Amino acid sequence: MEFLFENILNLIGFLVGLTIGSMSYIGFKNTGSPTLFRLSIAFFSICVGFFVIWTGFMVEDFIIKSGHIERGVQALGIGIQTVGYFFIAFSHGIKSFFPKSRYFRSVGIFPLFLVSVIHIENIFRSISFILLAYGAIETMLSYLESKKKGAIFVTLGLSLLAFGEFIGWYSFVFPESILYYLSISIKISGLISLFIPVSRVPLRKIKFDEL
Numbered sequence: 555m556e557f558l559f560e561n562i563l564n565l566i567g568f569l570v571g572l573t574i575g576s577m578s579y580i581g582f583k584n585t586g587s588p589t590l591f592r593l594s595i596a597f598f599s600i601c602v603g604f605f606v607i608w609t610g611f612m613v614e615d616f617i618i619k620s621g622h623i624e625r626g627v628q629a630l631g632i633g634i635q636t637v638g639y640f641f642i643a644f645s646h647g648i649k650s651f652f653p654k655s656r657y658f659r660s661v662g663i664f665p666l667f668l669v670s671v672i673h674i675e676n677i678f679r680s681i682s683f684i685l686l687a688y689g690a691i692e693t694m695l696s697y698l699e700s701k702k703k704g705a706i707f708v709t710l711g712l713s714l715l716a717f718g719e720f721i722g723w724y725s726f727v728f729p730e731s732i733l734y735y736l737s738i739s740i741k742i743s744g745l746i747s748l749f750i751p752v753s754r755v756p757l758r759k760i761k762f763d764e765l
Contacts, residue, residue, distance in 0.1 A: 561615070563738040564608035570745045571601025571638075574752055581752075592641045593752065599638030600745070607631035629675040632722075636678045636685075639715070642748075643685040679719045686716035704751035714744030 575597035582590040610627035614620065690712035697705035718741035725733035 558615075559735060560738075561608060561611050563735060563742070564604050564611065567604035567738060567742050567745070568601045568608055570742055570749070571597050571604055574745060574749045575601055577749075577753055592644055596638040596641035597745075599641065600635050603631045603633070603635030603638065605631075606634060625675065629678065632675055632678045632682075636682045639682045639685045642712070643689045676723060679723050682719045683716050686712050686719065690716060707747050707750045711744045711747035714740050714747060718744060 575594050578590050578593040578597055581587065582594055607623070607628055610623045610631065613627075614623050618624075690709050693705050693709045693712060696702075697709060718737045718739075721733055721740060722737040725731065725737050
């Protein structure tokens with residue numbers, strides 16, 4: 555039953571990521587916008603990451619039957635998602651990996667304790683958290699200046715994705731808990747939040763912080 559739920563959540567994540575990636579690519583084809591092209595790469599990477607993890611669960615469920623997904627497969631899926639998060643941050647117009655503000659710079663320092671863990675999966679989650687938290691902060695600052703409503707959905711989406719990655723680390727520490735399901739559900743909610751502004755701008759050139 556647990557594997558079935560995990561399969562369903564990762565399949566939903568794949569479908570949501572594929573939908574947003576497809577819409578971004580259609581927007582790119584219609585406008586030639588480099589931002590939409592980067593967003594296409596970002597969301598396609600995220601959906602592929604979900605697909606790799608989903609495939610790992612399916613193989614485990616029907617073939618290997620060892621009781622748990624191979625950590626290497628899960629790390630690969632998370633690593634591919636991290637590539638997508640980088641392109642989301644880059645589409646936002648990232649100029650450096652940390653804000654100029656000393657206060658906001660602490661956001662990047664906070665999750666570094668995760669990197670001390672040997673498992674590469676935690677390193678990927680740490681990088682993802684830093685990129686997403688930075689993007690959320692910068693987008694919120696952009697909203698305070700421009701008051702564009704779309705920026706609220708972008709900030710919410712990036713924040714949910716960052717929180718989902720953070721919860722995902724705790725699901726590794728407490729593997730028998732509900733935290734893994736919570737992590738995937740939060741990340742799917744974040745993707746849906748990002749889908750709202752992306753779906754409204756398929757026909758014109760944009761900057762991600764203008765959504």
